[in-house]
Amino acid sequence: MALHNQVSLPDCTPPVYVNASDNSSFLNFRRRRRTRQLRRRRSRPSPEKVNNMVLFDQGNYDKFLTEAPKYKLITPSILSDRLRINGSLAWRTIRELMARGLIRMVSAHASQ
Numbered sequence: 008m009a010l011h012n013q014v015s016l017p018d019c020t021p022p023v024y025v026n027a028s029d030n031s032s033f034l035n036f037r038r039r040r041r042t043r044q045l046r047r048r049r050s051r052p053s054p055e056k057v058n059n060m061v062l063f064d065q066g067n068y069d070k071f072l073t074e075a076p077k078y079k080l081i082t083p084s085i086l087s088d089r090l091r092i093n094g095s096l097a098w099r100t101i102r103e104l105m106a107r108g109l110i111r112m113v114s115a116h117a118s119q
Contacts, residue, residue: 059093067092071100076109 063071071090075081078089081104083097092100104110 059087059091059096061093061096063092063096072109075100075104081110 060067067090075086075090078085081101083094083101086092086097086100087094090097101110105112
């Protein structure tokens with residue numbers, strides 16, 4: 008008769024049963040969990056609201072004409088982040104740069 012190696016199982020904690028008629032402990036648990044969630048939410052920093060421009064003023068327009076053609080990749084997202092302009096204004100500025108011949112389209116995508 009060969010002896011088999013017996014593997015001992017790790018000690019597991021038994022499941023905790025709650026009396027179904029006593030709901031107070033469950034409600035206290037839910038209340039404590041909710042306050043923890045609210046505390047975590049309050050401690051998070053709130054995202055800053057971006058105040059993007061809808062129209063160019065003369066200074067930003069000149070900055071756009073000098074800097075934007077030098078970017079390696081030009082998308083509306085990049086222009087709105089770097090120049091702090093609105094997304095629709097970024098689309099129009101890309102079209103204007105293409106009309107002036109300062110940039111050319113390499114590839115087009117529906118969302119960018």
